[in-house]
Amino acid sequence: MNRFYKRYSDLIFHLLSENKWISLAQLAERTGFSKSTIWRDLEFMETILPENWKLEKHETLGVKLKKPESGTLESILREIREKNTYFHTLKLILLSDGIDISEVANKVHISRSTAYRHIEKLQEVLKESQLTLTPSPFKVVGDERNIRRFLMQYLDLLSFKQEAEKDWLHSGEFQSALLEVTSGYSMTLRTGAIQRLKMIIYISNLRMSMGYFVSFPKGLLDAYKESKNFLAAKDLAQFIIKAKIPSREIQLQEILFFAIYLISEERPTNRSQHLRYLRGRRIGEREHPFSVCLESLSNIAGFNLTDDDIFLFHIYQTFKRIHLGKEFNTETLHSSMIQYLPYYEGNSLFKTIEDLAVKTFSEIPLFFSKLDVLEIFTLFQAAILRRKNKHFIQAALVCRTYYEKDYIREVLKYHFGNQLAISTLDSSSVDLISEYEEFDMVISTEFNQSSKLIGHLPAINVSAFPTGSELMEIRQFIHDHFFEQIGLDKDLIYPFEK
Numbered sequence: 001m002n003r004f005y006k007r008y009s010d011l012i013f014h015l016l017s018e019n020k021w022i023s024l025a026q027l028a029e030r031t032g033f034s035k036s037t038i039w040r041d042l043e044f045m046e047t048i049l050p051e052n053w054k055l056e057k058h059e060t061l062g063v064k065l066k067k068p069e070s071g072t073l074e075s076i077l078r079e080i081r082e083k084n085t086y087f088h089t090l091k092l093i094l095l096s097d098g099i100d101i102s103e104v105a106n107k108v109h110i111s112r113s114t115a116y117r118h119i120e121k122l123q124e125v126l127k128e129s130q131l132t133l134t135p136s137p138f139k140v141v142g143d144e145r146n147i148r149r150f151l152m153q154y155l156d157l158l159s160f161k162q163e164a165e166k167d168w169l170h171s172g173e174f175q176s177a178l179l180e181v182t183s184g185y186s187m188t189l190r191t192g193a194i195q196r197l198k199m200i201i202y203i204s205n206l207r208m209s210m211g212y213f214v215s216f217p218k219g220l221l222d223a224y225k226e227s228k229n230f231l232a233a234k235d236l237a238q239f240i241i242k243a244k245i246p247s248r249e250i251q252l253q254e255i256l257f258f259a260i261y262l263i264s265e266e267r268p269t270n271r272s273q274h275l276r277y278l279r280g281r282r283i284g285e286r287e288h289p290f291s292v293c294l295e296s297l298s299n300i301a302g303f304n305l306t307d308d309d310i311f312l313f314h315i316y317q318t319f320k321r322i323h324l325g326k327e328f329n330t331e332t333l334h335s336s337m338i339q340y341l342p343y344y345e346g347n348s349l350f351k352t353i354e355d356l357a358v359k360t361f362s363e364i365p366l367f368f369s370k371l372d373v374l375e376i377f378t379l380f381q382a383a384i385l386r387r388k389n390k391h392f393i394q395a396a397l398v399c400r401t402y403y404e405k406d407y408i409r410e411v412l413k414y415h416f417g418n419q420l421a422i423s424t425l426d427s428s429s430v431d432l433i434s435e436y437e438e439f440d441m442v443i444s445t446e447f448n449q450s451s452k453l454i455g456h457l458p459a460i461n462v463s464a465f466p467t468g469s470e471l472m473e474i475r476q477f478i479h480d481h482f483f484e485q486i487g488l489d490k491d492l493i494y495p496f497e498k
Contacts, residue, residue, distance in 0.1 A: 006342060007031070007033060007037070007041050008041060008044075008045060008080050009077055009080070009339060009342070010030075010031045010033075010342065010343075011027065011031065011038065011041055011042065011045070012045075012065065012073065012076055012077065012080075013073065013343055014027060014030050014031065015027075015063065015064070015065035016065060016067065016073055018064075020064060021058065021061040021062050021063070021064045022062050022063060022064070023061070023062035024038055024039065024062055024063070026062070027062075027063075042055060042057070042063060045080075048079065048080060048083045049076070049079075050071075050075070050076060050079045052067075052068035052071070053065070053066070053067055053068065053071060053076060054066040077339055078158075081157070081158060082158075085108050085109075085110050085114070085118065086118055086121065086122070087158070088107075088108045089104055089108050089110075089115065089118040089119070089122065090122055090154065091154075092104055092107055092108065093122070093133070093138050093139070093140060094140060094150075094151055094154060095206065096139075097139060097210040097211075098134075098137035098138065098139040099137055099138055099139075100136045100137045100138070101115050101116065101119075101136055101138075104118070104119070104138070119133065119138060126140060126142075126150070129142075129146055129149070129150045129153075130142055130143065130146050131146055131147060131150060143329070144207065144212055144213065144214050144215065145214055145257075145328075145329045145330055146329070147207065147212070148203050148204070148207060148214070148257075148330075148331070149329075149330060149331035151203045151206075151207075152199060152200070152203060152331045153331060153338070155199055155202075155203070156199070157338060157339065173239075174198065174201065174236070174239045175194055175198075177235075177236060177239065178194065178197065178236060181232050181235045181236055182232060182262075184232075184235075185228045185229075185231065185232045186228075186269060187228065187229075187232065187262070187266050187269070188266070188267055188268075188269050189265050189266060189267065190265050190266075190267045190317070193265035196261070196265065197258075197261060197262070197265065200257075200258060200261050201239055201240055201258070204240060204241075204254060204257065204258065205240075205241075205242050205243060208241065208242075208243035208245070208254065209243045213245075213246075213250045213253060213254060214253055214254060214256075214257045215253055216253055216256055216257075216328070220256070220328075221252060221253065221256055224256060224259060225252065225256070227259070227263075229259040229260075229262040229263045229266070230255065230256060230259040232259070232262055233255045233256070233258045233259035233262055234255050236258070237251070237255060240254060240255060240258045241254055241255075257330070260324065260328045260330055261330070263324060264320075264321050264324050264325075264330075267317060268313075271309075271313060274313065275309055275312060275313060278312055278313075278316055279306065279312075283306055289360050289361045289363070289364060289366075290316070290319060292360050293319075293356065293357065293360040293361070294306055294312075294315070296356050296360065297353070297356070297380060300349075300352065300353075300356075300380075300488070301380070301383065301384060301387075301486065301488060302485075302486030302487045302488050303387060303486055305380075305383055308383050308386065308387070310382075310383075310386065311379060311380075311382070311383040311386075314379055315376070315379055318372075318375055318376060318379065319366075322366060322367075322368065322372050323366060326366060326367055337371055337374055337375070338371060340374070341370055341371065341374055344374060344377065345370055345373075345374070347377075347492065347496070348492060349377065349380075349492040349493075350373060350374070350377050353373055353376055353377055353380060354368065354370075354373040357372075357373060357376065381493060381494055384486075384488070384493050385493065385494070387482075387486070388482050388493075391419070391478075391481075391482045391485075392418055392419050392420065392421050393419070393420060393421070393440040393441060393477075393478060393481055394421050394423070394438055394439045394440050394441075395412075395420045395421065395422050395423070395439065395440065395441050395442070395443055396423050396424075396425055396433050396439045396441075396442045396443070397409055397412070397422050397423065397424045397425065397443050397444075398424075398425050398426075398427050398429075398433075398442060398443070398444040398445070398446060399424065399426075399427065399444075399445050399446075400427055400445055400446055404445055404464050405424045407464075407465075408443075408445070408462065408464070408466060409422055409424060411466055411471075412443070412466075412474070415471055415474075415475075416474065416475070416478065419478050420474075420478070423439070427444075427445075427446045433457070439457065440457075440458075440481060441457065441458045441459065441460065441477060441481075442457060442458070442459040442460070443459075443460050443462055443474065444459060444460070444461055444462070445461070445462060445463070445464055458477060460473055460474055460477065462474075
């Protein structure tokens with residue numbers, strides 16, 4: 001769906017990433033668009049930039065995007081989406097049960113020919129989701145679960161602001177009822193679950209009001225109708241079903257539809273107990289795809305990822321969500337990540353994780369979308385950075401005087417915190433450093449003593465009043481030391497340095 005504004009989002013992403021002058025030639029190389037196309041897009045962007053955003057141009061330096069202090073990539077992409085006539089056209093079609101070309105042209109304020117071009121483009125996007133658009137009056141048709149999944153992606157990308165709830169007068173009551181019901185069934189929900197469940201109910205009621213209902217195999221309904229998730233959904237039926245329902249069977253199907261999302265949003269009540277279960281059962285089953293995948297990811301990372309409680313807890317929830325999506329043909333992912341997909345799917349680590357996931361779960365089989373891979377990719381990145389944030393090195397600080405020692409030690413603590421474990425030594429003791437076999441580096445104000453260091457112990461010379469460049473050299477050493485230790489290319493981890 002991001003293809004409707006991909007060129008603009010690509011340009012903004014690279015302009016904000018650089019945060020300095022960048023030439024048209026560089027933008028062309030990074031985005032794959034011609035310089036003339038980029039120039040036209042930049043001229044158009046100037047007309048839609050939000051207040052306090054400014055695009056500066058220079059004949060020799062190129063272009064630079066200046067943002068307000070609180071400006072973010074999300075805020076400007078949202079602004080572009082709101083002004084994009086493709087999204088306005090799509091919204092009209094999705095929220096109506098048939099609309100003709102005249103209505104599209106009048107309500108979106110575009111010509112009929114432009115409206116037809118939009119419809120043609122929309123047809124391509126819908127086809128990717130196994131949906132089609134009927135001839136005028138235009139209406140989305142296909143499997144009802146696919147239609148609701150597409151609606152969810154659309155609303156999620158548009159941030160599902162409160163206008164989606166303005167006709168739903170009891171949204172506040174729903175939140176209270178949801179928390180009361182889940183508490184009664186000893187259920188806890190993931191971060192952001194309430195907003196996503198509101199979206200599900202909004203979509204369900206929208207489709208039911210048009211006379212469209214979901215359908216699951218009877219065996220599936222029988223298998224889940226006594227589960228706590230189904231019973232909890234049943235207790236919330238007054239919110240789930242506000243339209244007229246033809247039969248009791250259809251009502252149960254709609255309750256099951258919501259129950260599936262409760263299953264997806266539920267997280268274990270006791271994290272410690274759940275982690276013990278994962279380590280004892282899931283990871284203990286050496287041939288289980290989940291265990292094989294974790295082992296392979298650990299080999300890539302250079303350390304055992306199952307020792308990371310946060311990663312293990314969340315990665316299991318991710319695979320559970322992907323499995324549920326396959327089993328029920330429902331969308332359970334926070335799809336707003338789609339706007340970032342073009343920037344990371346070319347990353348070699350992303351591709352490695354994608355190939356690994358597909359290969360490991362091929363026998364189940366489990367289908368991984370690009371967004372699924374992006375979710376695993378971000379969890380993996382977070383695990384590496386978390387490990388890096390805990391990493392420290394042993395440093396010997398060699399000084400000539402007590403006031404040098406005291407001042408430089410506090411400067412290093414201020415800039416590097418727990419990343420450096422500092423032992424202070426007198427310059428006369430420099431010949432003993434190598435004998436201790438406990439240091440990773442030496443920081444010294446008297447570098448003429450460095451010849452006494454045995455082997456390849458790195459030494460960095462600093463001034464009595466350390467300069468910015470000297471501190472940067474220490475920072476770079478800490479950074480490089482971590483990646484050398486785990487054996488992972490640092491250019492694959494955010495911030496990507498190449």
